[in-house]
Amino acid sequence: MSSWLVPLAVALVVVWVVVRHVRASHSDTLLDEHARRRVGPDAVAPAAVSVWREANRLFRAGETEGLLLLAEIGRQVPRRRQAVVDTWLAALRGGVSLGLDAPWRTAVQRELVAHLRPGDDFWPGMDLVAPGAILVDLDLSGCRVRRVELVGAVFLGDARFEATTVTGDADFAGARFLRHALFTDVLFARSASFGSVVFTGNVSLRSAQVANQLVFARAKVSGRADLRHAEVSGLADFRHVLFGGRALFGDVVFHQDAWFRHAWFRGRTDVGSALIGEAAEFGNARFGRRVLQ
Template structure:
């Protein structure tokens, strides 16, 4: 089978014959996955063969556990497979991957995975927590009709460990695939780990990133649906989704038409969406249409000027817009649509900066982790909190005489998730509070 030495593999792992001959079972799956994790990604043909054998064992078994942490999976075809608990943390999926109608009987961990092609989870059923923290989807992602029986986590992707957890001994040796995406250059950004003895669980970094279109149309969420700090670079379709627990989904490009949610639970929706009789209704959606973004920025800023109670929500909406991933590099020649997008982003930056200066909106916080910021001028601002972890600063960045009660330019307690300055930066007279040293390596 593509020249793969099944006999040699089986002998090294205590099997006399390849696992498909034995008939599979949990021991065979563990043996295959153990070899797979050690194999690396040098021979795509062999890795395809491993995937076919694993899928055959899963279809013949009844909820087998799979641990492929850090492995390379080539053209994975797992549609309709029955899994137990799975750990696909840090897996690199080369080509398309298909988990359509798959069943996950235990916890399904896909944190920090890199999907280089399209990823299909349509109709999949997750009985326990589904963890997609800091996953990267470069192609289209499909979760239409998926059922999440427990927590659905698409937020930040750090492992949270206590100070005494022995897993710290392995952190320095952990390796994740390079993202090689525009406007992201910190190789440690997706690998950051929080120390739960010192950080809050909501702190730090970035969530799942969808570079292409994603659909959760008609999906069902039985518990928390956490998309806090997730980033959508294209359309995000949640039409007809049903949310049975708290929802954290502030991204401005999301379409929630006809979605339903529990009115008694705590929710965070994109600006302008609200619940009415259990169904999501669209109010102001200026930032959802790319052609109207510049005008939408101006209207949002004017709304905050007129309604002090809306200012925090307006600031969050503008920051979420600036965190939408850019699919192009901001250096070099720009097409007219790309130049127009940068004009809208500059307008959002200027709107926030103007209102963060004395006489503007008091106690503003700027949540700009992972944002791409061009010619940012925050000189003279007075800000409660600024989160610039992983942000990319292009052109000139001016923080002169800025005052922050707290500013983070890398993930708290580490040098990972750092902000990067691609041009000159002025911090003359700035007071950045604790954790606020972009010059001294955080």
């Protein structure tokens, strides 16, 4: 090959690489712009990677458009749904040093709940993993989820889990409910843990069903604890629990052991018609008022 052909070939290759890079960059820019301006269902959808990146950028910036775009990704691409849910939950963790933006948190929660409650827009099998989350007036009533891990979470306002179904384990250990916690008619298909939880108001597990063990050890309930008609198939652990108000266990069914060692019942205690399948342990338990049997 002539000596002048080699440099020419090299130059052509370099030019070709540069042109491809410029075109790719320009294409990404156009897709990003399109994602930002996407407002209607008739718009042509950009590349999935570009939309995902832009949706996350807008969402992290606190833009409602990003929240809605993530929801649309979940609708269109089912395999992305858990990632969308995880992104929303990440926004509910921490951030207090920058100020508690309650309206933004409630907007994120509202969109989240819309896809966890069975209906036309239901996303089945979602995990709720958000340790340390700060939740404002959370209402998961009637929702159906898989695993719940809200260890150390803080619930501002009422927390509603009425008739919620959790098909996996539920862990609220160390959480703080700063008002009322309503778990009426909840179904925990596996274990439920409320160990060391602080309930500032009332807590209700009335007619709740727990298919495995229920752990309340070292929890503190300032208001009323209502477990009437609840049913626990596994061990029920209430050791060292402080019941500050009334403790209602009427017609509760514990299929296995129920441990109340070192529990302190400061208010009226009602265990009338309670059924305990195996051993009931009340060693060193204290009762501040009368016990109705």
